[in-house]
Amino acid sequence: MLIADARTSYAEIGAKVSLSAPAVKRRVDRLRSSGVIKGFTTVIEPAAVGWTTEAFVELFCTGRTTPAQITVATRRHPEVVGAYTVSGQADALVHLRAADIGHLEQALERLRAEPFVTSTRSMVVLSRLVEVPTPVPAPN
Amino acid sequence: MLIADARTSYAEIGAKVSLSAPAVKRRVDRLRSSGVIKGFTTVIEPAAVGWTTEAFVELFCTGRTTPAQITVATRRHPEVVGAYTVSGQADALVHLRAADIGHLEQALERLRAEPFVTSTRSMVVLSRLVEVPTPVPAPN
DNA sequence: CGTGAAAAGCGGACTTT
DNA sequence: AAAGTCCGCTTTTCACG
Numbered sequence: 406m407l408i409a410d411a412r413t414s415y416a417e418i419g420a421k422v423s424l425s426a427p428a429v430k431r432r433v434d435r436l437r438s439s440g441v442i443k444g445f446t447t448v449i450e451p452a453a454v455g456w457t458t459e460a461f462v463e464l465f466c467t468g469r470t471t472p473a474q475i476t477v478a479t480r481r482h483p484e485v486v487g488a489y490t491v492s493g494q495a496d497a498l499v500h501l502r503a504a505d506i507g508h509l510e511q512a513l514e515r516l517r518a519e520p521f522v523t524s525t526r527s528m529v530v531l532s533r534l535v536e537v538p539t540p541v542p543a544p545n
Numbered sequence: 546m547l548i549a550d551a552r553t554s555y556a557e558i559g560a561k562v563s564l565s566a567p568a569v570k571r572r573v574d575r576l577r578s579s580g581v582i583k584g585f586t587t588v589i590e591p592a593a594v595g596w597t598t599e600a601f602v603e604l605f606c607t608g609r610t611t612p613a614q615i616t617v618a619t620r621r622h623p624e625v626v627g628a629y630t631v632s633g634q635a636d637a638l639v640h641l642r643a644a645d646i647g648h649l650e651q652a653l654e655r656l657r658a659e660p661f662v663t664s665t666r667s668m669v670v671l672s673r674l675v676e677v678p679t680p681v682p683a684p685n
Numbered sequence: 686c687g688t689g690a691a692a693a694g695c696g697g698a699c700t701t702t
Numbered sequence: 703a704a705a706g707t708c709c710g711c712t713t714t715t716c717a718c719g
Contacts, residue, residue, distance in 0.1 A: 411551040411585035414694060428705050430696070441593040445551035446586055446678045453581040461601070461631065461638055463668075476674040488675035491601065491668035498601055498668055528603075528631035528638055534616040535628035538586045538678070554713060565687055570715070 407433070408539050411445040448538050451502055458503045459530035462513065463495035470496065470521040478519045484512040495526065547573070548679050551585040588678050591642055598643045599670035602653065603635035610636065610661040618659045624652040635666065 406413045406421065415426040415433070422429070436442040451457070464475070472490050475497050479488040487500030499516065503509035509529070517525055546553045546561065555566040555573070562569070576582040591597070604615070612630050615637050619628040627640030639656065643649035649669070657665055 407587040408589065409584075409586075411587050416694070425706055426694075427696075427707085431704075439593070440590055443588040443590050446549075446588055447547040447551050448583040448586055449548065449679050450580055450583050453579075459629070461629075472672055472674060479675055485675055486677040489599075489601075489673055490671040492671060493666070493668045495668065497674070498670075526633070528633045528635065530638075531630040531632060532612055533627075533629055534612060534637070535619055535625055537626040538584075539589050555715095556713070566713075567688085567715070568686055571686085 407442070407445070411447075446538075455504055456502045458505050458509045459533070460501045460503075460509055460513070461528045461530070462499045462501060462516065463526040463528075464497040464499055464516075464522055465494070465524045465526075466496040466521045467523055474521060478521070479516075482512060482516060484508070485516075547582070547585070586678075595644050596642050598645050598649045599673070600641045600643075600649055600653070601668045601670070602639045602641060602656065603666040603668075604637040604639055604656075604662055605634070605664045605666075606636040606661045607663055614661060618661070619656075622652060622656060624648070625656075 406418050415429040418424075419426045419429045424432075433442065451459075466475070475488065475490065479485045479497075479499055482501075484501045484503050485499055486502045487498075489498050490496065491498050501509060501512055501516075503512050506529075513525070513527065516522065546558050555569040558564075559566050559569045564572075573582065577584075591599070606615070615628065615630065619625040619639055622641075624641045624643050625639055626642050627638075629638050630636065631638050641649060641652055641656075643652050646669075653665070653667065656662065
């Protein structure tokens, strides 16, 4: 219920699971401190705040590039909203969000300038078909 | 502030921006109805709920495959947490989350069985380096 | 947009199971 | 160890100016 709406009251959750509001709060607190719940966020429509362009970029890196290096490098670029080391030909996959194509090009140029990047392969997103904010665990 | 913590009180936000709590609520309500704010969610650690494997899969499709077709097909698979039509060799990029490699293999098999899929190219995620839940608009 | 007031929700302390 | 109850305090949400 908190995935569907992070502002759901403890009493309302309690009504669904037959628990008192304080009991629900204690459980949520426990989920937070045990790291299951990482936090509560707001889902924004990127286009509504001027971010209309999105791309996935495969990174090909020099022989001894560590994941840590890629992490610190990609974090420097505000356009990076996701980065993963992957199996396959590429070493990493980077998810970029930019204001427009010009901005994307510029961000990509900066990314390619990183010393360990040997080449890249870009996929510009034409349309977002599906995007689940949080993976919902299968209900029992 | 609601991106950083969706449960921040209106009074606290108001203190930061010099506005009364009701004024903040009215603005948030307006952002919701205008579609800027799509909702409030909880960020879960997938591994904590048993989803330890992740992959990005490029989809190569038959000549006349529509985005709508890909949308309905991918939505049928609960492992799909993201899907995008893209420029480049591939027609679409699909983000999958599964319990383990076996589950991922099975999900991939099901995806490949879709009639319009001619071939796929998978990148299994080795480690998640960066993941921003919501793209934070640059502060002025 | 601010104010003030009513209703709802939160988060302790304490008791019970 | 975890749930329930009680209760003061905060937050939400409304009507009004």
